[in-house]
Amino acid sequence: MAIVWLIAGFILLFFSGDWLVKGSVALSRHFKISTLVIGLTVVAFGTSAPELFVSVKAAFNGVPDLAIGNVVGSNIANIGLILGLVAMIMPIPTRNRTVWFDWTIMIVATVLLMFFAYNGTIGFLEGIVFLVSLGLYLIWSVFKARRKSQSSEEVFLSADISIWKALFWVLVSVVGLYYGAEWLVRGATTLALSWGVSDRIIGISVVAFGTSVPELATSMMALYRKENDISVGNIIGSNIFNIWAVLGVTAVISPLQVNDKEMLSQDLLISIGFAVLLLLFMLPLSRGVLSRWKGAILFLLYILYIYILFA
Numbered sequence: 235m236a237i238v239w240l241i242a243g244f245i246l247l248f249f250s251g252d253w254l255v256k257g258s259v260a261l262s263r264h265f266k267i268s269t270l271v272i273g274l275t276v277v278a279f280g281t282s283a284p285e286l287f288v289s290v291k292a293a294f295n296g297v298p299d300l301a302i303g304n305v306v307g308s309n310i311a312n313i314g315l316i317l318g319l320v321a322m323i324m325p326i327p328t329r330n331r332t333v334w335f336d337w338t339i340m341i342v343a344t345v346l347l348m349f350f351a352y353n354g355t356i357g358f359l360e361g362i363v364f365l366v367s368l369g370l371y372l373i374w375s376v377f378k379a380r381r382k383s384q385s386s387e388e389v390f391l392s393a394d395i396s397i398w399k400a401l402f403w404v405l406v407s408v409v410g411l412y413y414g415a416e417w418l419v420r421g422a423t424t425l426a427l428s429w430g431v432s433d434r435i436i437g438i439s440v441v442a443f444g445t446s447v448p449e450l451a452t453s454m455m456a457l458y459r460k461e462n463d464i465s466v467g468n469i470i471g472s473n474i475f476n477i478w479a480v481l482g483v484t485a486v487i488s489p490l491q492v493n494d495k496e497m498l499s500q501d502l503l504i505s506i507g508f509a510v511l512l513l514l515f516m517l518p519l520s521r522g523v524l525s526r527w528k529g530a531i532l533f534l535l536y537i538l539y540i541y542i543l544f545a
Contacts, residue, residue, distance in 0.1 A: 241421075257399075257407060280448070291416055293484050295419060301437070303436070304438075308446050326524040333466060357489040511535075
């Protein structure tokens with residue numbers, strides 16, 4: 235039954251995340267918001283929603299290592315697995331210089347998580363700091379993106395569905411995310427007990443993969459439609475949301491105990507390592523391309539990391 239709950243959770247999270255992104259993007263276009271702003275905010279939040287629901291559910295179920303491992307593992311998977319796979323299929327141009335600022339914020343968020351988790355607890359105050367930091371980042375990103383779009387006289391895309399249908403998709407997706415998260419956590423915790431591995435390992439590998447599926451689907455579709463700002467911005471923005479929004483909301487609701495110290499000594503450092511490698515692969519930022527061989531390296535390093543986890 236654990237496998238059944240796990241697969242059912244995966245499927246429901248995938249479709250719910252897709253519905254949330256479609257509905258949110260349609261709503262944003264009704265309000266004339268640019269694709270860059272959508273990629274940094276609406277789509278990033280929509281694709282991070284599975285992590286939010288899973289982490290909150292895991293915290294309430296008394297498995298905080300699953301909640302934190304889900305976020306850290308998802309951030310690693312977003313760069314190594316998602317961007318690696320997408321780049322292997324089709325090289326990703328990374329010519330938006332604002333990616334440097336967003337990458338820096340992603341590193342700051344990760345280091346801040348390491349600092350807060352060092353004493354073994356991510357509590358209410360730390361959660362508030364995460365949420366305030368996220369708010370400041372969003373305000374600055376939207377202001378900067380809107381100023382850029384106005385100066386370049388960007389043509390805004392019109393929504394292809396009505397505002398009421400978009401709202402319906404968003405509401406249905408939230409319900410689906412709730413139940414998908416519950417089923418996924420139930421199956422994952424049962425598997426951890428039966429396999430004799432820690433909640434951290436299950437969270438970083440199996441659960442993180444499941445909650446990263448919306449990022450994969452969104453990045454593939456964005457690249458197919460030549461909306462490269464959404465493809466790259468979605469991954470970096472989603473990683474920031476995973477830490478500041480997901481762990482911020484979770485810690486405010488229920489303090490998170492860091493029981494497995496390897497989360498600090500290993501996983502968070504590997505997360506930073508993948509981020510640094512991504513930046514090197516994107517250079518020069520003015521005319522860089524995440525080519526197929528770079529994607530292959532990211533993907534193989536991710537596979538190696540998962541192999542070492544279970545070895």
